[in-house]
Amino acid sequence: MKIEYQNNISKSYGYSFFSFFGITSLWVLYLQMKGLSLVEVGVCESIFHVASFVFEVPSGLLADRFSYRFVLICGRVAAIVSALLMLFGNCFLLFALGFIFSALSYNLQSGTIEALIYDSLTSIAQTDRYPSIISKITITSEFADTAGVGLAGFLVHWHFGLTYVLAAIFGFFGMLTVIFLKEPPSTHPNEQAVPRPTAAAILKAAADTLKKSSLLRNLMLFHALFSTICTLYYFYFQSLMEKYHFPGGLISALMIIAAVINICGLRYTPLLQQRLSKRTLIFLLTSSLLFLLLLTWVNQLPLLCILFLFSQLLSSVIEPIFSSYYNTLISSAQRATLLSVASALFSLIMSAIFPLAGWLLQNSSFSFTFGSCGVIFLLILSLVSLKRCILK
Numbered sequence: 001m002k003i004e005y006q007n008n009i010s011k012s013y014g015y016s017f018f019s020f021f022g023i024t025s026l027w028v029l030y031l032q033m034k035g036l037s038l039v040e041v042g043v044c045e046s047i048f049h050v051a052s053f054v055f056e057v058p059s060g061l062l063a064d065r066f067s068y069r070f071v072l073i074c075g076r077v078a079a080i081v082s083a084l085l086m087l088f089g090n091c092f093l094l095f096a097l098g099f100i101f102s103a104l105s106y107n108l109q110s111g112t113i114e115a116l117i118y119d120s121l122t123s124i125a126q127t128d129r130y131p132s133i134i135s136k137i138t139i140t141s142e143f144a145d146t147a148g149v150g151l152a153g154f155l156v157h158w159h160f161g162l163t164y165v166l167a168a169i170f171g172f173f174g175m176l177t178v179i180f181l182k183e184p185p186s187t188h189p190n191e192q193a194v195p196r197p198t199a200a201a202i203l204k205a206a207a208d209t210l211k212k213s214s215l216l217r218n219l220m221l222f223h224a225l226f227s228t229i230c231t232l233y234y235f236y237f238q239s240l241m242e243k244y245h246f247p248g249g250l251i252s253a254l255m256i257i258a259a260v261i262n263i264c265g266l267r268y269t270p271l272l273q274q275r276l277s278k279r280t281l282i283f284l285l286t287s288s289l290l291f292l293l294l295l296t297w298v299n300q301l302p303l304l305c306i307l308f309l310f311s312q313l314l315s316s317v318i319e320p321i322f323s324s325y326y327n328t329l330i331s332s333a334q335r336a337t338l339l340s341v342a343s344a345l346f347s348l349i350m351s352a353i354f355p356l357a358g359w360l361l362q363n364s365s366f367s368f369t370f371g372s373c374g375v376i377f378l379l380i381l382s383l384v385s386l387k388r389c390i391l392k
Contacts, residue, residue, distance in 0.1 A: 008120040008184070009133055011177050012113055013140050018174035019076070019109060020141040022148030023163045024083070026251070028238040030160055031095060038239060040092050042358030044099050045235065049347035049354075051103035067183050068116040075108030076175035083167035113137075119184035146259040153252030156241075216329045222282070223322045224346040226289060229373060230315035231350065232357050233292075237308045240366050244301060258309050262316035269317045281321060286381070288314055293374025299367035 024030075031041050078101045085098035117137075121127045152163045211217075241251055272281065292307050292314070326342065360369040 008181050009117060011181055012117055012133075012137060015072070015113060015174055015177040015181075016137045016140045017144045018170045018177060019079070019113075020144045020148075021167075021170045022145035023152050023166050023170065024086070025145070025149040025255070026152050026156065026163070026238055026241075027086070028235045029156065029242055030086070030163070032239065032242050033160060034089070034095070036092060036095065038236070038358035038362040039355055040095075040358075042355030044092075044096055045354040046351040047096050048099040048103045049351045051100045052107055053344055053347050055104050055107040068112055068119075069178055069181055069183050071108050071112050072116070072178040072181075073175055075105045075112070076171045076178065078102075078105035078108060079174070080168045080171040083164045083171060087161055087164035087168070116181065116184060120182075123184050142259070142263065146256060149255040149259075150252045153250075153255055154248040156246075156248045156251055158248065213329065216326075219322065219325055219329075220342045220345055223318065223342065224349050226285065226318055227315065227346055228349045228353055229289065229293070229377075230311050230318075232354065233308065233311040233370060234315070235354075236357060236361055236366065236369070237304075239361060240301070240304065254305065254308065258312040261309055261313050265313045265317045266320065269320050272317075273321060278325065285314065285318060285321075290374060290377055290381070293370050293377060296367050296374065297371035299365065304366070 028041055031044065032038070036044075082098045082101035082105060085094055085101065089095045089098060117133060118127065121129055121133075151166075155162050240246075246254075276284070288310075292310055296304065296307060357369055360372070
């Protein structure tokens with residue numbers, strides 16, 4: 001029995017590789033080549049985030065009602081359906097449906113493989129290994145994502161549709177690894193399962209806590225806006241790749257370099273947290289993003305490529321920094337609820353801003369769109385600073 005549950009660990013590495021293989025990361029470029037406007041591309045991303053928010057609670061209830069394996073298999077089936085819709089779709093509605101299935105697959109796997117691993121370790125009394133195993137799974141996922149997007153770059157001008165063929169194949173292999181997993185027993189078989197809170201309950205509980213903590217509220221809003229801008233920069237930079245006809249090798253090189261820079265940034269983030277105060281770190285992050293956006297006005301392609309890499313570095317380092325801040329400010333009883341709200345806040349902002357940014361890009365340029373974001377960002381910071389000075 002111990003050997004069977006021990007095998008779950010090794011198989012989980014295979015599942016993570018197949019599930020996070022980032023072969024479809026250049027979807028903005030793909031949809032543009034399929035004839036969608038940047039506004040329609042933005043709406044597709046909004047649909048993904050709205051669907052993800054809707055599916056968040058039901059996907060957790062499925063795991064409680066059935067089993068981890070069932071949910072993981074459904075997640076891979078949804079991923080395969082999404083890939084096929086993207087491959088054979090020829091209109092906006094089919095692509096939008098593909099994004100809904102993509103969101104469903106994301107929600108079905110989110111946290112589920114981690115729960116299965118933990119219960120497997122519990123059954124063999126080895127839960128002390130969990131941090132090490134999760135770290136290895138994260139590395140596996142990062143490697144798979146980098147390898148996938150690197151391969152996709154080479155396929156852009158050869159057979160871009162092949163990326164979704166490979167996505168469906170990897171989804172099938174991911175499903176096979178789940179079939180060979182053994183469902184672990186419930187950690188607490190005598191306890192009645194506690195249903196996950198509804199979206200309304202999550203929002204109500206969060207509102208009560210956030211009203212009492214202006215610091216937590218401001219951190220969540222800042223984090224959501226910061227991450228939204230960096231995500232927009234990543235995806236809509238692909239429109240420049242299309243405009244300037246980047247060769248596949250250059251696209252792959254940029255994505256791989258971005259991944260390497262992100263890993264280096266994550267490596268030194270704990271050191272920054274130890275040496276710099278919370279206020280200083282947030283000031284540096286804010287100044288860096290503002291500098292990046294304003295510098296985008298200089299519409300020079302080599303500079304924009306460098307700024308793209310810098311935006312991804314900022315996007316990677318902010319996550320562990322704010323995760324640490326949240327966990328020190330939120331009590332254990334409210335932690336899961338408020339972290340869900342922080343994630344939902346990001347999704348809601350993305351849903352609203354992504355198509356708007358697409359409309360601006362379609363009617364102006366990349367430099368104007370993100371340079372304008374920098375000007376607006378600067379005005380907001382100036383008004384906030386002025387208000388604080390007056391109140392003092």
